Amino acid sequence: MAALSAVPRRSEIVRTQRERGGWIAAVLPIHYPRALLRAFDILPVEVWGPPGVDVSYGAIHLQPYVCSIVRNALSFLQTGGLDVSDLIIVPHACDSLQGLGSILIDFVRPKQPILPLYLPRGRRASDLAFLADEFRSLYRRLEEITHRSPADAELMESIRREEAADELLAQLHQRRKHLPLTDIQLYRLIRAREYLPVEMFSELARAALAQVAETPRQGIPIILSGIVPEPMSLFESLSDMGGLVAADDLACCGRRLYPRGLSDDPFRHLAESLLDAPADSTRGHPIKERLEHLLQLSRTSGAKGIVFYDVKFCEPELFDLPGLRKGLQEAGLPSATIEVDINDPLSHQTLTRLEAFLEMIA
Amino acid sequence: MSVGGLLVYHLNVNVLGRAALRVQRWQAERKAATGVSRWKGEYLAPPLKIAPRTKELVARHWLQGRYANLHRKVAWVTSGAPIELLKALDFYVLYPENHGAICGTARVAVDIATVAENAGYSRDICSYARTDIGTMLSGKTPVGKLPKPDLLLACTNICQTVLQWYRVLAHHFNVPLILVDTPFVYYDEATDHAIEFVKRQLEEAVPIAEKVAGKSLDERKLKQAARLSKLASQLWLEIMERNQHQPAPISAFDEFIQMAPIVEMRGDAVTVDFYAAMLKEVDDRIAHGISAVKNEKKRLLWDNLPIWYRLRYLAELLGEHGLALAASTYTNAWGELAPLIDPERPFESAARTYIYPILNRGTGHKLATMKRMVEAYHLDGVILHSDRSCKPYSIGQIDQRDRLIRDCGVPALLLEADHNDPRAYAEEQAANRLAAFIEMLE
Secondary structure (H helix, E strand, O other), X not given: OHXXXXXXXXXXXXXXXXXXXXXXXXXXXOOOOHHHHHHOOEEEXXXXXXXXXXXXXXXXXXXXXXXXXXXXXXXXXXXXXXXXOOEEEEEOOOHHXXXXXXXXXXXXXXXXXXXXXXXXXXXXXXXXXXXXXXHHHHHHXXXXXHOXXXXXXXXXXXXXXHHHHHHHHHHXXXXXHHOOOOHHHHHHHHHHHHOOOHHHHHHHHHHHXXXXXXXXXXXXXXXXXXXXXXXXXXXXXXXXXXXXXXXXXXXXXXXXXOOOOOOOOHHHHHHHHHHOOOOOHHHOOOHHHHHHHHHHHHHHHOOOEEEEEEEOOOHHXXXXXXXXXXXXXXXXXXXXXXXXXXXXXXXXXXXXXXXXXXXXXX | OOHHHHHHHHHHHHHXXXXXXXXXXXXXXXXXXXXXXXXXXXXXXXXXXXXXXXXXXXXXXXXXXXXXXXXXXXXXXXXXXXXXXXXXXXXXXXXXXXXXHHHHHOOOHHHHXXXXXXXXXXXXXXXXXXXXXXXXXXXXOOOOOOOOOOEEEEEOOOOOHHHHHHHHHHHHHOOOEEEEOOOOEXXXXXXXXXXXXXXXXXXXXXXXXXXXXXXXXXXXXXXXXXXXXXXXXXXXXXXXXXXXXXXXOOOHHHHHHHOHHHHHOOOOHHXXXXXXXXXXXXXXXXXXXXXXXXXXXXXXXXXXXXXXXXXXXXXXXXXXOXXXXXXXXXXXXXXOOHHHOOOOOHHHHHHHHHHOOXXXXXXXXXXXXXXXXXXXXXXXXXXXXXXXXXXXXXXXXXXHHHHHHHHHOOOEEEEEEOOOOHHHOOHHXXXXXXXXXXXXXX
């Protein structure tokens, strides 16, 4: 698949951005206003861990009951992994990310400015007003740091570009079965949105969508739910077992299919878009809404079961699990739970459970 | 609410219950008058004389709860929630976290939490939540019976966990959930838009709470509830500050037990009376040279929630070595915000008060608080309880410990445990660490 082989590596993109004098923001999970950063010519490069770093550096500051995404992010920072970034953005997704943001500001104090961002947990008029103000506040911080002041028109232009890319991303999700991509290829492309400039991502997405086939890919269709699908070899293992990820409810993927905002004010527009994204445990959606979202995904994708693939110690996900599983069971949709540490390879036990689950729903 | 229900309520709570609790209190007071303590009396002061009254007050609160559905609307709230609004609307207010602590102290938390775990709730989530979800699913509780909520109020100023937890409660009970979302304060001051956000949510909560209560909010009642909250919090703060006296008249262990009314009965006149009486007793102790630890040699600070199921063990262990736990960041949190409460501006001041609890502020702010307490309370060391169940309180403790040692020159110990789940606590390991810490102090 030509489009996939052309997906540039993260390091290449970062180097190119540096060489052309652009700024780089390391962005921790999960939600943030990408278009706002791009209007300042800041390239957001997301940090979901990453897996495989020396976690002992994070352990200097964090207890062992903090999840591996947060511990790895700190270890990655401490070992120079974020040296290429000019600033670090820490959106508020949970108590652990809140704690990480706080110790970065108060104790670790890296060379880059730390910009925390609070995301409200409701979708009321007050939440919308607050989030728009929070984005205005972020704008002012970026102004101070970069000495740039993009006008509203520039912000709106950046928003339009990102929204167009988000629509292409949504199409990749919707047409996934008809794309000539394996699951791992598809998710490499989808997750390239975590670091690619919008133009490059859109070009790749268009190239993939241009090759939509009549006949869908075959496999036992499942929904994958959780925060992040690491290690990515999960997709290869699922494919080997005859599984097909027909849809996802992953925080780094399907929960970030942002709809267009409506307002003319750019900050309010961005806030509308973020607040209207699919149900997400970290943004405080009621269990019932998450359940309805999962059932809707299963109807549209034809999924026969759901795999909850959760990172150990992730409270937002763990609290919802029993209620979701009970509701799914009542609706006749089987589910399985897998708990992982992003540093560990998939255990034999995990693979056996996945295999047994796929056999059961086949 | 039927007339029959009302009669049952009054008979059980105000007639039989009141009489039974009065007798129990009288018996406990007689026993306390002998000066004999269940805890090691050779090292520790006798229990506070007010303790039987505390027990009566708390027991009466839970007794009212047992029959509350017959008589009043019931709200379940988080411990840092702005309850003045609910008090003004005559809700019976129940604190699941306090219920969790009661289960922990009564050592039934594991049995109850296991029900939740068997229903799929991971042992990696907060043990208070697991305990209360276990009660929700099984009805098991040491307080007789919990009333069903008509309304839930979750305020995120203590953690995001409470929101997840209350989503579970809302899903189970199918009742409205009011969310008061308090943006985390990373720097010295909350932003204006964050305070405005909290204020606006409080205003938005009024019609929801009014609808459930079936009555309109009376502003005079709201101001009165805020006034009583402020008075009780001030008295509680004064009580704790008396421990700046050397030797300390009470210990943080006493505070852990005596804090129940300030948490679950804030906004009530009876709570103000109670803490006024307690302050008097603490002053009497100072006047008569009574100290919490009989032979006080060193004074310590406790950080984080207590280890509810090992209070006595820790009190006796430290007491044996002449170590007084003179202050705690946890109990301090229920008093330090008293100056921010302005009863004449209930919404504006509540927005400020409820955004600034220590748990909603940065790790640097907590370090500064601890440093101030080390100074003000003349402390010689710090025990930081690294609480597996409370990430917002615990993250940052490793750096805080290092800086307390470096900047204040006091030994500081990170003690791994869990506030309610003894399965996450290793006694032998804790004892070894405490022994080494005590050696450093001596």
